[in-house]
Amino acid sequence: MSTDYQRARVELGRRLRELREARPGGRLTGTDLAQLLGWPQSKVSKLENGRQTPTDDDLRAWAEAVGQPSAFSELRARLKGLESHIRSWKRQLAAGHAPVQETWDTITSGAQTKRSLSSAAISGMLQTADYARHVFDAHAVLQGAPRDTDAAVRARMKRQEWLYRPGKRLDLLMHESVLWARICPPKVLVAQLDRLLGVVGMDTVRMGILPLDASLSLTLGNSFTILDDRLVAVEEWHAELWLDDAESIALYRRVWDAFAASAVYGVDAQQVIARVRRSIKV
Incomplete structure (x- = not known):
């Protein structure tokens, strides 16, 4: 995997973590978010640490779960930037x-x-x-x-x-x-x-x-x-x-x-x- 690609994926994960921690209704832990979405906690961890590439559906669900659905367009743009390379x-x-x-x-x-x-x-x-x-x-x-x-x-x-x-x-x-x-x-x-x-x-x-x-x-x-x-x-x-x-x-x-x-x-x-x-x- 290219260094540039991995760097961009880590940056996307950082942004996901930032949105989770800045949830308007109060900060969510990774475990809380996983339970809310019905995901394994390991999936939240992998996404936030740049070890897994999210899908459009993952990003939409994340943005809605952290109370910031308008962030989906930004997250999707970041994902498309990744996919333009790999x-x-x-x-x-x-x-x-x-x-x-x-x-x-x-x-x-x-x-x-x-x-x-x-x-x-x-x-x-x-x-x-x-x-x-x-x-x-x-x-x-x-x-x-x-x-x-x-x-x-x-x-x-x-x-x-x-x-x-x-x-x-x-x-x-x-x-x-x-x-x-x-x-x-x-x-x-x-x-x-x-x-x-x-x-x-x-x-x-x-x-x-x-x-x-x-x-x-x-x-x-x-x-x-x-x-x-x-x-x-x-x-x-x-x-x-x-x-x-x-x-x-x-x-x-x-x-x-x-x-x-x-x-x-x-x-x-x-x-x-x-x-x-x-x-x-x-």
Whole structure:
């Protein structure tokens, strides 16, 4: 967990404690508040000490219990500030994958340039519907999320319309291992690789492949996307990190540039993809 995130969560806890102790009707102890809310006392302690992230409902209940319901908007704003940095998959997927895809589409639709490094799966911007379906199903099982695969696939396909808008540019890097990953049946993977072959040369996409034998100046890390040098989204198993400070953006841009220098493009990229495709027995 990032230091900045934890510091902000501790500060939110401090504010919750302050509201409890300054209750208009008289100071409440942590035990009193827990009983009033029907919570374990440990939950109050964890929230006040920055060891647990509250939900919107937690904050609303807290503000009302301490007699200061108007404080909810302030508390919620603080929470959203936290979530702008670390967005838990468990929270995001509570209603399924489709709302997450729609939110990302809203965030990215205005971007002119996307620079992405994909180290685990084919970039969502270039996935076929069948490939995306297997990705969503697998992650729904992993996260214990609702299965809304068809709606999620439709949302992802709609997001790809961004590629056909004037002035847009996708600079994409993928490690060759991603092409080999059998996260779907061979027939689906072949169709997905054919999709990639058709993208090479598209004027809004510059796709680079990092061959297995490429010399790399850095170790390969998690997948990430840089939007117009204003926001970086990094994919972790437990959460998606949204980084908007200049220092982090500059760091990820240097990482992206380092891998871009090791990638192959155009005909050379096609040859790598075609070699993988020929190896698949359908």
